[in-house]
Amino acid sequence: MTKKEKGMRSHCPVNYGLEMFGDRWALLILRDIIFRGKRTYGEFLKSEEGFSTNILASRLENLINAGILQRSKDKDDGRKDIYSVTEKGLDLIPVIFEIVLWSAKYDAESQAKRIPRLVELIDKDNRSLSKSVREKVKRGEAIVKDYLD
Secondary structure: OOHHHHOOOOOOHHHHHHHHHOOHHHHHHHHHHHHHOOOOHHHHHOOOOOOOHHHHHHHHHHHHHOOOEEEEEOOOOOOOEEEEEOHHHHOOHHHHHHHHHHHHHHOOOOHHHHOHHHHHHHHHHHHHHHHHHHHHHHOOOOOHHHOOO
16 A cells, blocks of 8 residues: 555545546646656656646655656666656556547547547557557657657
8 A cells, every 4th residue: 555545535436546646737747758758857847738846746756656657767867867657557548548538529629639540549449559558658658659640
């Protein structure tokens, strides 16, 4: 049981998910890792949503404590931390893909229009697609570039 799980308000399945990864900023960090291949604090700071440094540091720490991310030292620059998704975090890929589908359906200006092939594949078979992108995410590769039209 992680530190965060000990202080949970309830063990309702929806509450559990919200407490582990449901914060807007935490989901954007996961998006940046999964879709864009970002791996460092500096890369996350450059996200278009404009993370403040205190929020970013807090959410990274929360995701580590929840067992969704792990932190390691950069092989080339020991002063730099590299963030990667754990197996528990990789299991969130289908959930994040479903959020993409929902947004594509209801946001008239959704950036999902830039990745129609990916949206179509998610809609057709989210589980299979999620399994196939896991290895790329494990290697720290951006998956969205494969689906840009």
